[in-house]
Amino acid sequence: MENFGFYSPTYFAFGKGMESSAGDLVKRFGGSKVLIHYGGGSAVRSGLIGRVEASLKAAGISFVSLGGVKPNPRSGLVREGIALCRKEGVDFILAVGGGSTIDSSKAIAAGVLYDGDFWDFYEGGVAIEKALPVGTVLTIPAAGSEGSGDSVVTNEETMHKRGTGSDALRPRFSIMNPELVFTLPAYQSACGATDIMAHVFERYFTNTKEVEITDRLCEAVLLTMIRETPRVIADSHNYDAQANVMWAGMVAHNNLCGVGREQDWASHNIEHELSALYDCAHGAGLAVIFPAWMKYVYKHDVNRFANLAVRVWGCQMDEQNPEKTALAGIAALEKFLKSIGMPLSFAEIGAKKEDIPLLVKTLGVSDENPLGGFVKLNAKDVTAIYNLAADR
Amino acid sequence: MENFGFYSPTYFAFGKGMESSAGDLVKRFGGSKVLIHYGGGSAVRSGLIGRVEASLKAAGISFVSLGGVKPNPRSGLVREGIALCRKEGVDFILAVGGGSTIDSSKAIAAGVLYDGDFWDFYEGGVAIEKALPVGTVLTIPAAGSEGSGDSVVTNEETMHKRGTGSDALRPRFSIMNPELVFTLPAYQSACGATDIMAHVFERYFTNTKEVEITDRLCEAVLLTMIRETPRVIADSHNYDAQANVMWAGMVAHNNLCGVGREQDWASHNIEHELSALYDCAHGAGLAVIFPAWMKYVYKHDVNRFANLAVRVWGCQMDEQNPEKTALAGIAALEKFLKSIGMPLSFAEIGAKKEDIPLLVKTLGVSDENPLGGFVKLNAKDVTAIYNLAADR
Known part of the structure; x- marks a missing residue:
């Protein structure tokens, strides 16, 4: 730690x-x-x-x-x-x-x-x-x-x-x-939930070992969001579900879920270019970017992704092939995001593949000025992540 | 909530x-x-x-x-x-x-x-x-x-x-x-760990429904303690294990694990009489009292105890007989406490069965002034709990 x-x-x-x-x-x-x-x-x-x-x-x-x-x-x-x-x-x-x-x-x-x-x-x-x-x-x-x-x-x-x-x-x-929050449209609630979960992911993916308490607190927030978000989407007047989401949103970002270790934050920065250029909701942009980022970086620490899949998404650990478990966790996230009405592709938020060079340029990422803590991303990496989101 | x-x-x-x-x-x-x-x-x-x-x-x-x-x-x-x-x-x-x-x-x-x-x-x-x-x-x-x-x-x-x-x-x-904390004797570390877990239990057992985020945060602390405490006992110079326990101890008691619901605190009060009279460590007294309290009250909400057993102690849920799962969770706690060197009986902390009337009297508990939030305990109940701890 x-x-x-x-x-x-x-x-x-x-x-x-x-x-x-x-x-x-x-x-x-x-x-x-x-x-x-x-x-x-x-x-x-x-x-x-x-x-x-x-x-x-x-x-x-x-x-x-x-x-x-x-x-x-x-x-x-x-x-x-x-x-x-x-x-x-x-x-x-x-x-x-x-x-x-x-x-x-x-x-x-x-x-x-x-x-x-x-x-x-x-x-x-x-x-x-x-x-x-x-x-x-x-x-x-x-x-x-x-x-x-x-x-x-x-x-x-x-x-x-x-x-x-x-x-x-x-x-x-x-x-x-x-x-x-009762009057919030379901789409906006889903965008908010995605943002809350993303705040945890940015802190969960770290190269610092042995910070079990912070891992477990991250997982607590994610497990709560997985249970409560669909209830909020189904009935915006469900007080308890809204209350759980609301408090989870605070816990996700006052940094209790991030202490004691390096954090990432590449996906937030990569997303910011989307919401700045296309004025989409930040949460919608995150739903598009995060799975793409995960697919691009998971090989950096397969066990960490597999751990998340088991502890949070309830996947079975495949000891013979942890990569399969890691990918099952990413697939579970995509399925969840889709189920709450979130976009997963460039097309769904009005983003254009031909803008990718502009997005990368505005982001100002380079070999000398890489993004992220878990994996350092240069312009080529970020281009690949945008492409993964554009091509699905 | x-x-x-x-x-x-x-x-x-x-x-x-x-x-x-x-x-x-x-x-x-x-x-x-x-x-x-x-x-x-x-x-x-x-x-x-x-x-x-x-x-x-x-x-x-x-x-x-x-x-x-x-x-x-x-x-x-x-x-x-x-x-x-x-x-x-x-x-x-x-x-x-x-x-x-x-x-x-x-x-x-x-x-x-x-x-x-x-x-x-x-x-x-x-x-x-x-x-x-x-x-x-x-x-x-x-x-x-x-x-x-x-x-x-x-x-x-x-x-x-x-x-x-x-x-x-x-x-x-x-x-x-x-x-x-490196120089702390193993027994004292174990007493501390028991106190930390007890602070969570006092908040976990509640009659307030639908506070999933607080439940999950409680479970996060308990899961951390179950992993890290034996590592601290095995090697007091294990920095990461000590760090996780230390931070978990703060999270367990700044009330993040208790918000949004009624709490219990009967066991802490019941224990205080033991450490006041026999000058035993507070954590040791809690190790003696908490399992006894659990055995006395679990029927009040079998599903809650079963939930803890499954989520925290890794027990299999017995749908046909949730009571069995609840009891398996209490047994797992006892086994854990024993494994880290904690006492479970009156005899082990020098407490005497014949003092029970005095303990109950000093506690000042009565029908009009009961203890606890999860289950209201009167003098007869508290006597029974002390007896459960004395007779094992």
């Missing part, structure tokens, strides 16, 4: 009606003037924004609002948010939405306290040392941003989708009410 | 040599004058206290010291610590040791800021609202106190062993270096 630091100081208020504690929580964590940041009109129409505003008012907290966050959140709205916070003297950002809204909020929170352009944090190599405190009211279980220090934003000028991370970005509190 | 709050804000510095960061961490979390609280002379003789002191000095932090914490920490030393802190103007408590030292430190931390007698928190129903910040350097993986808000102390005058809990007691940081 490698040395590590683990820090997940977010207070999680989980359960029915918890959005009514937003005002008290903002106060507890030191906010007095809030920016409510959200996405489309659904949060307003559903009455959620109204309930959050009422809770803030009841706690004597004043606020301004900024909606309009889109999936794959954009740099332009972040700049607008930073300007608004400065003008209004905002000291706390409250994200009401999914990962895109939370990531946009984190970008604003860091940008407000920074003299330069916030994009420096995402592509300029500048570390985030301070940020306004952020709280969240989660409406889409997927990104895990409610418990992480990560943020991913797309630069509108270059269409570069880039991530950054800092403990300063970890939310002070996150309100997680599974009832708020 | 029930509503819950989850808050585990401790920063964990895990790995080789991490004790050298003690000074920087105290500074980061606002301390300037430290009480170093520890147990016996081994922490001094091993050079650990010296390294911690050097780290504090290098960071410009002054300190005073108080050793002498015993297993099942005593109220007298807590009072001594409170007086010392007040006299010296201490603003940060650094516990160097295992659960007893950390629990004693937490009691001091709360007591310093309280006008009355600190025992009010443990038996007087007074809630802990504030405490000096506590940091830990863990030397025994067992109690999980390094990541919890709990503290258990024994009152020397009455020999009452009582617990309390508050988010204010959660350590600001915990340093966890598996190398510090």
Whole structure:
């Protein structure tokens, strides 16, 4: 096991009606003037924004609002948010939405306290040392941003989708009410579930040996997702199934599932080019990329893939031929993704094979700057993975 | 799933040599004058206290010291610590040791800021609202106190062993270096492992349905302990095995394994009377009590016990007779505990059958004041459980 630091100081208020504690929580964590940041009109129409505003008012907290966050959140709205916070003297950002809204909020929170352009944090190599405190009211279980220090934003000028991370970005509190997810379309729930499972895979595939506890925690999340996701797809009003998925999504990404070892993250980066260029859902892009990545790299550690197949997918271990077991696990993943309505090919997300050279170029991967921890991928490797996804 | 709050804000510095960061961490979390609280002379003789002191000095932090914490920490030393802190103007408590030292430190931390007698928190129903910040350097993986808000102390005058809990007691940081455990005798490691597994069992046995993610996380910790404990017993210098046990011990008790549902905790309370009266190790008492408790209550939910047997102990499910599977799981636990050198009977820990009425009386259990969440136990039930442990 490698040395590590683990820090997940977010207070999680989980359960029915918890959005009514937003005002008290903002106060507890030191906010007095809030920016409510959200996405489309659904949060307003559903009455959620109204309930959050009422809770803030009841706690004597004043606020301004900024909606309009889109999936794959954009740099332009972040700049607008930073300007608004400065003008209004905002000291706390409250994200009401999914990962895109939370990531946009984190970008604003860091940008407000920074003299330069916030994009420096995402592509300029500048570390985030301070940020306004952020709280969240989660409406889409997927990104895990409610418990992480990560943020991913797309630069509108270059269409570069880039991530950054800092403990300063970890939310002070996150309100997680599974009832708020009842209206989510099945396709979006499936995309979220895929993202959650992908967050575990990125940490599960490692060259660091003997980190059994982290392996087992990863498997716990995957086993939960395999049981609960189809129940959510079948009935979005199944409170318990939604609750299990929602909490699993947090556990998958606050890094409890990654400590003590090298991680991978090649597939996330390879996917980011798809959602940036075609504006597909991140989870849909991951469903296309992850099986392709697995098929390309599994020979690097057949036993690890076989172990996952046995422990998580319930495959029988073929001692004479572990490769067969490894491939059965990958096939089980594909079957599962298909069963919840996820795409598996370029065609299904509107991606084009002829764009592959452009995707690889934008990704900026090379022999000197490879992707991934489990297997180091150069431009040729990434091209092969895109081709595997395009040709199926 | 029930509503819950989850808050585990401790920063964990895990790995080789991490004790050298003690000074920087105290500074980061606002301390300037430290009480170093520890147990016996081994922490001094091993050079650990010296390294911690050097780290504090290098960071410009002054300190005073108080050793002498015993297993099942005593109220007298807590009072001594409170007086010392007040006299010296201490603003940060650094516990160097295992659960007893950390629990004693937490009691001091709360007591310093309280006008009355600190025992009010443990038996007087007074809630802990504030405490000096506590940091830990863990030397025994067992109690999980390094990541919890709990503290258990024994009152020397009455020999009452009582617990309390508050988010204010959660350590600001915990340093966890598996190398510090290399010198622990096998028996003590086994006691620690039993305590860790017991912390999971107390949360696993619940009447709340449909909390799959928490179940799976519980099972992840148990599966890890079943693999790693025998390796620690066989070779205390096995770094990876010790590391897995150490981290599992934290995960078992920061309440990640308990959220979203009712918990039990009868066995811990039943055991506390044994370690208070006979001064046996808490883990040894748990090894005696837990199988007895399981045999007494399993009929309350045979399927839950059968599920544990299958998922954790690798038993085959007997669909025709799930009770057989449930009992096979309890037998597997007993076999495991025996294999790591744990006692299973009253005789092995010096407990006496004729003391049972006294044990039940001190516990203060009655029809009006039953124990446990999974099954409510009255004095007759607890007597039966003690008898099961005495008669084997």
